[in-house]
Amino acid sequence: MGGAWKDTFSINQNLEVTAIEPETEQLDGTKRLEESLVLIEPGTIIDGVEFVTDVNFPTRLGQFRLYGFYDHQTEEEHTALVRGDVRGAQNLPVRVHSECHTGDVWGSLRCDCREQLEMAVRYVAEHDAGIVVYMRQEGRGIGLMNKLRAYKLQELGFDTVEANEQLGFPAEARDYRVTACILRLLGVQSLELMSNNPDKIEKLKAYGVNISGRIPIVVEPNAHNQSYMETKRVRMRHNYERDGTSL
């Protein structure tokens, strides 16, 4: 168990070391690299999803712009971390990350979300252009408290799929309508999705997103999430193969 924490810590240490980029600092403290390359007007709405504003966004993993979106239908707020000129881009590396409060904020070892998020951000930081969309659909779309209830059922021996079903939810309740709108607002023509999840690819395609390839995100399992990741592989068809872009 100590080993798992140690591994996670060393990953984060590496990220900190490799993250900082030598870029010219401007007088106002912002970086020059990511000036407004994506030319959409604040207030632009597609199918009820509004682009609100974008800001310079230096992070410990690199320099980006952060775009804010508001879905008038659900009143949810979403963000997209954007690097480079993505308008009209083809085969753009894109991660569609669903919010995981327990993993992304608390560093939970029950799942691999935070590591996937960091790997995706680092991948985009290492390329000329790319996007990480952060969707506010906690717990595969069932919400944070229901996710904690499902965790409780898992302590009693149910797997992640059975626990959701016990609570009256499908194993996978996420929807990608808003994601498709965000990608259209950003003007992406085609993308390579950073994902192991064929269901996500199929749902995005159904909303008209042009997915030209897949980039697997492979996180080594730890002692706590081994059975969760095995359930994702066997029962939810997740594919951890490293063999590039086959769909």
Ligand SMILES: [Zn+2]
């Ligand atoms: Zn998670």
